[in-house]
Amino acid sequence: MDAPMEYGPEQFAAIIAADEKIEPRDWMPDGYRKTVIRQMAQHAHSEVIGMQPEANWITRAPTLLRKMILIAKVQDEAGHGLYLYSATETLGVSRDELQNLLHIGKQKYSSIFNYPTLSWADMGAIGWLVDGAAIVNQIVLQGTSYGPYSRAMVKICKEESFHARQGYSIMMALAQGSEEQKAMCQDALDRWWWPALMMFGPHDADSSHTEESMAWKVKRKTNDELRQMFIDQTVPQAHYLGMTIPDPDLAFDEETGHWSIGEIDWDEFWATVKGNGRLNRERIAHKVKAWDDGKWVRDAATAYAAKHAHELDESALVKNV
Amino acid sequence: MSYDVPVAPGDKPQDISFGGGTDHGFPLWEVFVRAKRGLNHTHVGSVHAPDAETAIQNARDSYTRRAEGVSVWVVPSTEIIASDDADSMFSPFEHVPYRHPTFYEIPEEVGQL
């Protein structure tokens, strides 16, 4: 680089090519901005909606330690949602706007959270499989081209490391327990395995956004690549538990060193994406209700702030909070 | 990954335009944290809050998980003044290579420098 870069498309392309980060005030193509907003916002929505299936079991956790771990995990998810909304807002869009799009169905969240948590073992399966799958993706996303997204992912990955482990430890306790506990463990694996695989999205050939996202380095690995990574790491873990993966076509390919799976039920996948999954309506209704029920609280806080504006600034300084 | 939720066959992709400043909610605050004595405050993200006192509280909950000995600053996002990154005042380091440590060849025997 001898002469200063032209600010605009040329600089944008050079930054991407050099594997450097695009920052909020950089010039960027409109499509890039839209793609990054959509992906970060939907990631944030996923974290927030993802609190619900697990919050469902906090009051019924079998021990105080398991209860605390589950609360910590759900709290982490709220925090991750917050980091991601924060990153999205750097692109000039407000969290309220994004949340509204979620509420009216114009933005989505990861379909995995539309499945119900029917037994305690589901807490194990979610940590092990769902967080396990998310981690595979998130580690790679640390290298995404948009700076604030990349930094949020680094922070999230640090906090996420215990999520998968605590889930697996629940499964281990059950797998080494009573016949009833073992059955509960196997049943949860049976219900969560395929949805976890679907988290990686459609096959590369059927994925409309991938090419562009890969070129802009928003996405760093393809759906199928990530899915294979997950399968290869997870199958031995299931076998260690003495559990059976619910796939009669599962086979280890000696040549490639990879596990091959049967065909995913894409009808179920698309149905869930379209909004007809088990709990699509309930998840959004819960979210909307919380928001609506809280309106009087938010209005009160805003009114109070307006009444006491100058006092609050002073007191915050003086109080050494 | 499915955060980029795919468009189902037969559906039209939603073309949504953003950024109209439709924020009816709490203002946005930028958060700076000094993780421990001896370090600088660094920017860690943002929170929404109705006022400064609540913003500090929220920032502690979200970015420090209330760890002790941590100092938190919050600034309304609207108060942040940023440089124009296209400003040619700050040319790339390639033009002043002697400001880069890698410009200088120091023999290995000299050790840590």
Next chain:
Amino acid sequence: MNTVTTTNTLATYLVRHADDNVVLGQRLAQYISNAPDLEEDLAVGNITLDHIGVADHLFTYAAAVDDGRRSGDELAMFRSEREYTNLLLVEQRHDGFGDLMARQFLFDAYQLPLWHALSTSTDETIAGIAQRAAKEATYHLRHSSMWIVRLGDGTDESHARIQSSIDQLWRFTSEMFEADDLDREMAEAGFGVDPSTLQTTWQSTVDAVLEEATITRPSDDFQTSGGRSGMHTEYLGHLLAEMQWLQRSQPGMSW
């Protein structure tokens, strides 16, 4: 394994405070993912974790002190409604954020001086637990006070609602300061604190915040108690059923 009562008086004393915290923790836990915004969900999650954490420490210590016959979890999961000794205040249901914060505030204003006092317990374990809990309670009280003030001095609607929440819960406040023989025995031994000594501090904290919040202090006329002797409201049974069911369905298993 139906009744798991403690025979040791120190254990019984510890269990009271453990019960307060685990029951309150359950109530808070029900609220997670229902808060008015994401920041508040995070805050409630933090506070829930604190209460369950203290309960866990206290149950564990109580179990050890009580001849080690039972574990802390067994104390939490295998005692019935009539054996639970929590304050009535913490088992009350809440219908939204106002109720939740009102109860939290009234309890926080009692917990903080309690933990401060127990920080100098002659029992090292209690002192250690209390010192950490006092730091957390400082945070809780600041948080709940801020909300009482904002709701009280916010909109007309919020003012009416929070006034009503405080009014409804006021009859459970005297119980926090009722001392019985066990309290006096523990205070005398230097292990515990006589809760009646905490009332003045509680009163001045509460009065100051209610005033700033423009909330009228309810009249003291009707007060109710009985939690410390297992005489609860009808709500506790449901809460315990939810909390204990999985353990009771397969007693003796590891989880």
